[in-house]
Amino acid sequence: xxxxxxxxxxxxxxxxxxxxxxxxxxALAAMMARHSVHNIQPDLDIxxxxxxxxxxNPDSLIAASQVIAIEFQTVAAANNYWRG
Amino acid sequence: xxxxxxxxxxxxxxxxxxxxxxxxxxALAAMMARHSVHNIQPDLDIxxxxxxxxxxNPDSLIAASQVIAIEFQTVAAANNYWRG
Amino acid sequence: xxxxxxxxxxxxxxxxxxxxxxxxxxALAAMMARHSVHNIQPDLDIxxxxxxxxxxNPDSLIAASQVIAIEFQTVAAANNYWRG
Amino acid sequence: xxxxxxxxxxxxxxxxxxxxxxxxxxALAAMMARHSVHNIQPDLDIxxxxxxxxxxNPDSLIAASQVIAIEFQTVAAANNYWRG
Amino acid sequence: xxxxxxxxxxxxxxxxxxxxxxxxxxALAAMMARHSVHNIQPDLDIxxxxxxxxxxNPDSLIAASQVIAIEFQTVAAANNYWRG
Amino acid sequence: xxxxxxxxxxxxxxxxxxxxxxxxxxALAAMMARHSVHNIQPDLDIxxxxxxxxxxNPDSLIAASQVIAIEFQTVAAANNYWRG
Numbered sequence: 001x002x003x004x005x006x007x008x009x010x011x012x013x014x015x016x017x018x019x020x021x022x023x024x025x026x027a028l029a030a031m032m033a034r035h036s037v038h039n040i041q042p043d044l045d046i047x048x049x050x051x052x053x054x055x056x057n058p059d060s061l062i063a064a065s066q067v068i069a070i071e072f073q074t075v076a077a078a079n080n081y082w083r084g
Numbered sequence: 085x086x087x088x089x090x091x092x093x094x095x096x097x098x099x100x101x102x103x104x105x106x107x108x109x110x111a112l113a114a115m116m117a118r119h120s121v122h123n124i125q126p127d128l129d130i131x132x133x134x135x136x137x138x139x140x141n142p143d144s145l146i147a148a149s150q151v152i153a154i155e156f157q158t159v160a161a162a163n164n165y166w167r168g
Numbered sequence: 169x170x171x172x173x174x175x176x177x178x179x180x181x182x183x184x185x186x187x188x189x190x191x192x193x194x195a196l197a198a199m200m201a202r203h204s205v206h207n208i209q210p211d212l213d214i215x216x217x218x219x220x221x222x223x224x225n226p227d228s229l230i231a232a233s234q235v236i237a238i239e240f241q242t243v244a245a246a247n248n249y250w251r252g
Numbered sequence: 253x254x255x256x257x258x259x260x261x262x263x264x265x266x267x268x269x270x271x272x273x274x275x276x277x278x279a280l281a282a283m284m285a286r287h288s289v290h291n292i293q294p295d296l297d298i299x300x301x302x303x304x305x306x307x308x309n310p311d312s313l314i315a316a317s318q319v320i321a322i323e324f325q326t327v328a329a330a331n332n333y334w335r336g
Numbered sequence: 337x338x339x340x341x342x343x344x345x346x347x348x349x350x351x352x353x354x355x356x357x358x359x360x361x362x363a364l365a366a367m368m369a370r371h372s373v374h375n376i377q378p379d380l381d382i383x384x385x386x387x388x389x390x391x392x393n394p395d396s397l398i399a400a401s402q403v404i405a406i407e408f409q410t411v412a413a414a415n416n417y418w419r420g
Numbered sequence: 421x422x423x424x425x426x427x428x429x430x431x432x433x434x435x436x437x438x439x440x441x442x443x444x445x446x447a448l449a450a451m452m453a454r455h456s457v458h459n460i461q462p463d464l465d466i467x468x469x470x471x472x473x474x475x476x477n478p479d480s481l482i483a484a485s486q487v488i489a490i491e492f493q494t495v496a497a498a499n500n501y502w503r504g
Contacts, residue, residue: 011446017501026095026116030123032446032492036485039450041475054478055125058138062147063482065120069154070489072116078501081101081162110179110200114207139209142222146231149204153238156200165185165246194263194284198291223293226306230315233288237322240284249269249330278347278368282375307377310390314399317372321406324368333353333414362431362452366459391461394474398483401456405490408452417437417498 002044009038017078025079029071033064086128093122101162109163113155117148170212177206185246193247197239201232254296261290269330277331281323285316338380345374353414361415365407369400422464429458437498445499449491453484 007013012032019025041047054060076082091097096116103109125131138144160166175181180200187193209215222228244250259265264284271277293299306312328334343349348368355361377383390396412418427433432452439445461467474480496502 010443011450012442015441015443017442017496018503021099022096022101023094023099030095030120033485033489036450036488037481040484041481046476050476050478050481054482056130056134058134059144059147060479060482061121061125061134062138062144062151063479063486064124065117066147066151066154067482067486067489068120069117069151069158070486070493073154073158074489074493074496074501076101076158076162078496078503081158083102083162105183106180106185107178107183114179114204140214140218142218143228143231145205145209145218146222146228146235148208149201150231150235150238152204153201153235153242157238157242160185160242160246165242167186167246189267190264190269191262191267198263198288224298224302226302227312227315229289229293229302230306230312230319232292233285234315234319234322236288237285237319237326241322241326244269244326244330249326251270251330273351274348274353275346275351282347282372308382308386310386311396311399313373313377313386314390314396314403316376317369318399318403318406320372321369321403321410325406325410328353328410328414333410335354335414357435358432358437359430359435366431366456392466392470394470395480395483397457397461397470398474398480398487400460401453402483402487402490404456405453405487405494409490409494412437412494412498417494419438419498 001042004038004042004044004047008035009042010035011039017075019075019079022076022079022082025075025082026068026072029075030068032071032075033067036067085126088122088126088128088131092119093126095119095123101159103159103163106160106163106166109159109166110152110156113159114152116155116159117151120151169210172206172210172212172215176203177210178203179207185243187243187247190244190247190250193243193250194236194240197243198236200239200243201235204235253294256290256294256296256299260287261294262287263291269327271327271331274328274331274334277327277334278320278324281327282320284323284327285319288319337378340374340378340380340383344371345378346371347375353411355411355415358412358415358418361411361418362404362408365411366404368407368411369403372403421462424458424462424464424467428455429462430455431459437495439495439499442496442499442502445495445502446488446492449495450488452491452495453487456487 019028103112187196271280355364439448
């Protein structure tokens with residue numbers, strides 16, 4: 001099996017939910033969502049094969065964006081919404 | 085690849101979740117949802133090709149409106165619901 | 169294009185999440201959900217054509233009612249659940 | 253059109269999210285979900301025709317139970333989880 | 337109709353969201369989800385007929401586990417996450 | 421029936437939502453999601469048969485990652501987001 005590299009399997013990249021800015025927080029949310037997929041399916045060849053399918057399917061793109069939205073709720077709350 | 089312009093890839097347009105009004109907050113939520121899609125699929129031609137498909141499909145429209153609803157929960161909480 | 173009238177494109181009808189009663193709050197939630205759809209697809213003819221499809225499909229009705237439920241979570245929190 | 257009776261179109265039956273018990277709160281959540289569907293599709297004949305379809309479809313039943321779960325989150329929070 | 341027994345129709349088994357442990361809280365969440373389905377479809381024969389369909393379908397299992405996750409959010413919050 | 425081992429049926433592995441780090445919290449969230457599936461379908465042969473289907477289907481992977489995101493919201497809140 002052509003396995004996803006170890007750094008792609010980290011559940012919380014950077015080890016913390018705290019980020020300096022909303023922009024970084026949202027990038028973290030997206031990465032967390034992606035790494036969930038890697039952990040469920042760590043075979044890189046299968047992931048790469050699926051990419052052209054879901055990434056050209058509007059419904060899949062909407063579904064993927066929803067996971068980011070849910071992860072971001074958590075990251076934003078952790079950061080008190082960066083209210084300063 | 086005909087790439088989405090850089091400003092369409094910003095995760096949090098404006099760099100903050102704080103907005104003056106609920107109206108602006110909801111517009112931000114919608115833009116954040118759209119930019120998630122851009123980041124997952126930055127090829128503008130594929131995005132443009134998908135537009136007539138999902139935007140005439142009631143189920144896709146419902147799904148897309150749900151992502152906005154989830155993003156808006158975060159933006160509204162960040163703004164203490166604009167309670168004033 | 170036969171465009172949705174401007175008032176159907178307002179993100180937060182009335183400009184506030186605060187309502188006098190839960191009944192009004194839930195009506196606002198439903199309207200916000202509908203206006204999200206209008207903003208994604210502002211062509212009235214396409215919307216009208218889709219109506220008989222989703223509104224006679226139980227799964228679509230369930231999906232639409234879920235968006236209202238999510239929007240209502242936000243409106244209800246904004247109003248401190250009208251605890252009085 | 254054979255219209256859903258007026259009481260089936262009330263957004264928040266009873267006019268309040270506050271209930272005496274979790275049992276009543278969850279019954280309210282279910283009723284709110286159902287009334288959302290009524291408001292989107294108030295034609296009783298169409299609703300009655302759809303009932304045998306979704307109510308014998310496991311995926312539809314799961315989807316409908318999810319809407320109740322989301323509505324209940326709101327009702328439970330409104331009641332401070334009936335912690336007493 | 338071969339009806340689900342009365343105890344399977346209770347919305348909140350035990351009448352409270354408060355449990356001694358997370359383990360019991362999660363079991364309650366799962367039971368609440370199941371009882372929602374019973375209330376929507378109380379015909380035991382239809383439920384039993386649907387069981388082999390959804391329980392061997394990965395997508396249905398994922399969907400059902402999501403409802404449990406949502407119910408558990410409510411139960412966990414009610415119990416202050418059993419922080420002790 | 422080739423039954424899932426008892427430890428795979430524990431609703432909250434470890435018996436607590438509290439973890440030392442976000443990384444462990446997210447791993448717990450993923451395990452909780454998986455154990456929900458085990459509890460709904462405890463037949464190991466059916467689960468193993470379903471694995472190649474959903475794990476090579478991008479939409480299923482997105483759906484599964486969403487359940488993890490929802491579970492993680494609960495675990496993260498329980499841990500006050502590990503703010504320290």
